[in-house]
Amino acid sequence: MTVRGLSIDNLHVRVGETDILHGVTLHVPEGEVHALMGPNGSGKSTLAYTIMGHPAYTVTKGSISLNGTPLVELSPEERARLGLFLSPQYPTAIPGVTVVNFLRAALRGLGKELPARAFLAKLSQTMASLHMDESFRGRYINDGFSGGEKKRTEILQMALLEPAFAVLDETDSGLDVDALRTVAEGVNRVRTPELGILLITHYNRILEHLKPDVIHLLYRGQIVATGGPEMAQEIEKSGYAPFIGTSAEPEPMGAHHGN
Amino acid sequence: MAIDAEHLSKEYQYGFHDEDASVFRTEKGLSEDVIRAISARKKEPEWMLRFRLKAYRHFMARPMPSWGADLTGIDFDNIYYYVKPTDQQGRSWDEVPEQIKSTFDKLGIPEAERKFLAGVSAQYDSEVVYHNIKEGLEKQGVIFSDCDSGLREHEDLFRKYFSTIIPPNDNKFAALNSAVWSGGSFVYVPPGVHVDIPLQAYFRINSDNMGQFERTLIIADRGSYVHYIEGCTAPTYSADSLHSAVVELIALEDAHIRYTTIQNWSNNVYNLVTKRAVAQAGATIEWIDGNLGSKVTMKYPSIYLMGERAHGEVLSAAFAGSGQHQDAGAKCIHVAPNTTSNIVSRSISKGTGRTSYRGHIVVNEKADNVKCNVRCDALLLDETSRSDTYPYMDIKNPNVEIGHEASVSKVGEDQLFYLRSRGISEQDATALIVNGFFEPFVKELPMEYAVELNRLLAVQMDNAVG
Numbered sequence: 001m002t003v004r005g006l007s008i009d010n011l012h013v014r015v016g017e018t019d020i021l022h023g024v025t026l027h028v029p030e031g032e033v034h035a036l037m038g039p040n041g042s043g044k045s046t047l048a049y050t051i052m053g054h055p056a057y058t059v060t061k062g063s064i065s066l067n068g069t070p071l072v073e074l075s076p077e078e079r080a081r082l083g084l085f086l087s088p089q090y091p092t093a094i095p096g097v098t099v100v101n102f103l104r105a106a107l108r109g110l111g112k113e114l115p116a117r118a119f120l121a122k123l124s125q126t127m128a129s130l131h132m133d134e135s136f137r138g139r140y141i142n143d144g145f146s147g148g149e150k151k152r153t154e155i156l157q158m159a160l161l162e163p164a165f166a167v168l169d170e171t172d173s174g175l176d177v178d179a180l181r182t183v184a185e186g187v188n189r190v191r192t193p194e195l196g197i198l199l200i201t202h203y204n205r206i207l208e209h210l211k212p213d214v215i216h217l218l219y220r221g222q223i224v225a226t227g228g229p230e231m232a233q234e235i236e237k238s239g240y241a242p243f244i245g246t247s248a249e250p251e252p253m254g255a256h257h258g259n
Numbered sequence: 260m261a262i263d264a265e266h267l268s269k270e271y272q273y274g275f276h277d278e279d280a281s282v283f284r285t286e287k288g289l290s291e292d293v294i295r296a297i298s299a300r301k302k303e304p305e306w307m308l309r310f311r312l313k314a315y316r317h318f319m320a321r322p323m324p325s326w327g328a329d330l331t332g333i334d335f336d337n338i339y340y341y342v343k344p345t346d347q348q349g350r351s352w353d354e355v356p357e358q359i360k361s362t363f364d365k366l367g368i369p370e371a372e373r374k375f376l377a378g379v380s381a382q383y384d385s386e387v388v389y390h391n392i393k394e395g396l397e398k399q400g401v402i403f404s405d406c407d408s409g410l411r412e413h414e415d416l417f418r419k420y421f422s423t424i425i426p427p428n429d430n431k432f433a434a435l436n437s438a439v440w441s442g443g444s445f446v447y448v449p450p451g452v453h454v455d456i457p458l459q460a461y462f463r464i465n466s467d468n469m470g471q472f473e474r475t476l477i478i479a480d481r482g483s484y485v486h487y488i489e490g491c492t493a494p495t496y497s498a499d500s501l502h503s504a505v506v507e508l509i510a511l512e513d514a515h516i517r518y519t520t521i522q523n524w525s526n527n528v529y530n531l532v533t534k535r536a537v538a539q540a541g542a543t544i545e546w547i548d549g550n551l552g553s554k555v556t557m558k559y560p561s562i563y564l565m566g567e568r569a570h571g572e573v574l575s576a577a578f579a580g581s582g583q584h585q586d587a588g589a590k591c592i593h594v595a596p597n598t599t600s601n602i603v604s605r606s607i608s609k610g611t612g613r614t615s616y617r618g619h620i621v622v623n624e625k626a627d628n629v630k631c632n633v634r635c636d637a638l639l640l641d642e643t644s645r646s647d648t649y650p651y652m653d654i655k656n657p658n659v660e661i662g663h664e665a666s667v668s669k670v671g672e673d674q675l676f677y678l679r680s681r682g683i684s685e686q687d688a689t690a691l692i693v694n695g696f697f698e699p700f701v702k703e704l705p706m707e708y709a710v711e712l713n714r715l716l717a718v719q720m721d722n723a724v725g
């Protein structure tokens with residue numbers, strides 16, 4: 001029997017010469033929203049990139065699987081074709097590639113190409129719901145975009161690509177209250193009973209919109225606490241300190257080398 | 260514009276080769292006799308023969324350029340300097356011989372004509388065989404013909420401007436062209452006439468070991484406008500071919516000339532071209548120059564800004580695959596005050612490919628209040644690819660505004676990852692990044708050429724295995 005959802009088991013990850021993750025175990029069943037929190041430098045983005053298969057991150061031990069399919073040996077595009085989606089913390093600009101051409105290429109790559117008319121209609125409608133001006137489709141993706149524009153564009157992509165599992169890395173960071181609501185509503189609009197989400201965030205605010213089932217706390221490359229939605233409120237109130245000991249400061253880079 | 264994977268073809272796309280239907284060609288190699296034979300064959304006036312012979316002496320006297328790209332592979336004795344494919348120029352499509360027609364079919368020329376052409380001037384080997392000028396142009400008094408006809412039919416006008424901005428002794432390859440030139444286009448636009456449709460010429464080398472030395476002369480009289488488009492496609496051969504053209508543009512007061520080149524020589528061609536323009540007061544010159552293919556390209560379109568308020572633009576894009584060297588650039592010479600220029604260069608190197616940007620900006624003492632902006636960006640696709648920038652500035656007037664920006668970047672791991680994380684294959688992701696990098700250039704092209712360029716780029720990307 002396959003386990004539906006994203007399963008991470010005893011994951012160890014190295015970047016360059018540095019071990020960053022030291023045995024992360026996490027299971028997000030399909031249809032659930034799990035929040036991943038933790039001080040800066042804990043390894044949250046490292047986990048996100050590793051799930052998606054960024055070549056700079058090496059899995060030294062452990063496994064990741066989506067709906068029972070092991071991911072570690074797969075290329076990023078193969079993972080995407082299994083339905084995985086990552087909204088990175090800092091989306092990359094690709095000068096000269098327009099939003100519309102980017103999306104078309106992505107749909108083609110995923111084998112989900114739509115007839116031109118249907119595609120453009122869906123694009124217009126989704127952009128309108130995200131309060132994005134039509135002119136955005138002709139802009140070069142993430143090139144000169146403000147933080148908020150980048151995040152909206154990520155949700156636009158998610159809405160059109162319809163993933164089975166989404167990792168959203170600080171998609172709420174740097175957004176004002178209205179923008180946050182727009183983005184959160186955008187995510188809710190694409191939710192299906194099957195869509196699983198791993199939501200990396202520092203703030204309770206987005207969690208009020210997205211209602212996570214479980215909160216995980218990552219610290220120094222390990223999950224140090226797991227709890228219900230109330231845990232996010234405690235973190236909001238008292239910071240990370242009560243969960244991780246005396247200091248919420250991240251360790252200096254490379255100071256900790258795992259086992 | 261995205262590249263479809265299915266368009267990627269392993270073969271050099273235009274590498275087909277028609278059986279040679281030439282009816283006359285000179286012997287291999289160059290001599291005074293060969294030049295006399297060319298001139299006699301063309302029934303040229305005496306002054307042109309003397310011009311050719313003088314140029315030949317310059318050519319012989321000058322050493323090979325030692326700067327720039329490696330030219331040691333050129334064997335001047337192993338080249339046919341003149342090949343005439345048919346006896347007659349076909350005026351209409353029906354008159355063009357069947358075999359040549361099929362070549363044009365492969366190049367898609369009739370289609371292009373159907374689409375938006377006024378006149379298609381296609382060069383098959385050294386002579387223009389098919390030439391069709393729409394009546395509207397003739398009514399406006401626009402002359403658009405091959406250069407040989409220009410000399411024959413408009414000798415006074417031709418002689419007044421011919422070689423006035425690129426003298427035969429300008430450089431070794433301009434001298435060679437001056438000695439053996441054949442074909443190319445002659446364009447004259449009368450005062451105030453705006454030519455609405457781009458004038459297009461297709462150039463094509465078809466004879467093994469045959470140099471092609473076309474000569475183009477464009478004169479835009481006061482207040483006129485013309486856009487000339489040159490596309491080049493050579494078939495693939497084992498022996499190296501030489502292409503050495505000379506292009507002269509003359510924009511009189513307030514005239515505007517845009518000259519677009521999409522060049523895609525096969526990977527054994529030496530492409531050594533001299534392009535120069537003068538802009539009189541209030542005139543604008545634009546060179547839009549795309550260089551794909553060839554073994555070596557050396558080409559530095561230049562603009563002499565002779566009158567006040569004259570403006571020059573050079574927008575170039577180059578792609579060098581393994582074994583290729585694109586040594587390109589631009590020159591702007593500000594002679595008059597209040598003149599402006601803008602140079603944008605984008606180049607991509609793949610495998611062992613190499614691109615160079617060679618720029619030269621001159622501001623004369625009397626040229627007050629000049630504005631000049633240079634921006635060159637290079638993209639490297641592999642560890643083995645290379646790009647260099649050689650910007651020279653010669654500023655003799657302190658009252659100038661000059662901007663220069665240059666960058667060399669590698670295709671970013673993060674860019675590739677971002678695209679791949681959306682389900683796009685690594686190959687398609689690279690193609691998207693490459694196309695995006697050329698976008699500022701591509702968006703200046705008419706639609707058909709933009710599509711064509713992206714297709715050629717896809718083929719080059721695929722061929723240039725590192």
Ligand SMILES: Nc1ncnc2c1ncn2[C@@H]1O[C@H](COP(=O)(O)OP(=O)(O)O)[C@@H](O)[C@H]1O
Pocket residue numbers: 015016018020038039040041042043044045046047056252253254
């Ligand atoms: N590409 C990288 N190269 C070197 N170090 C990295 C890289 N990515 C992350 N790190 C290091 O890994 C640690 C965790 O970083 P990150 O995963 O970005 O944490 P978070 O997202 O929780 O703030 C930090 O010490 C960071 O400097």
Ligand SMILES: [Mg+2]
Pocket residue numbers: 044045046089170
């Ligand atoms: Mg992070």
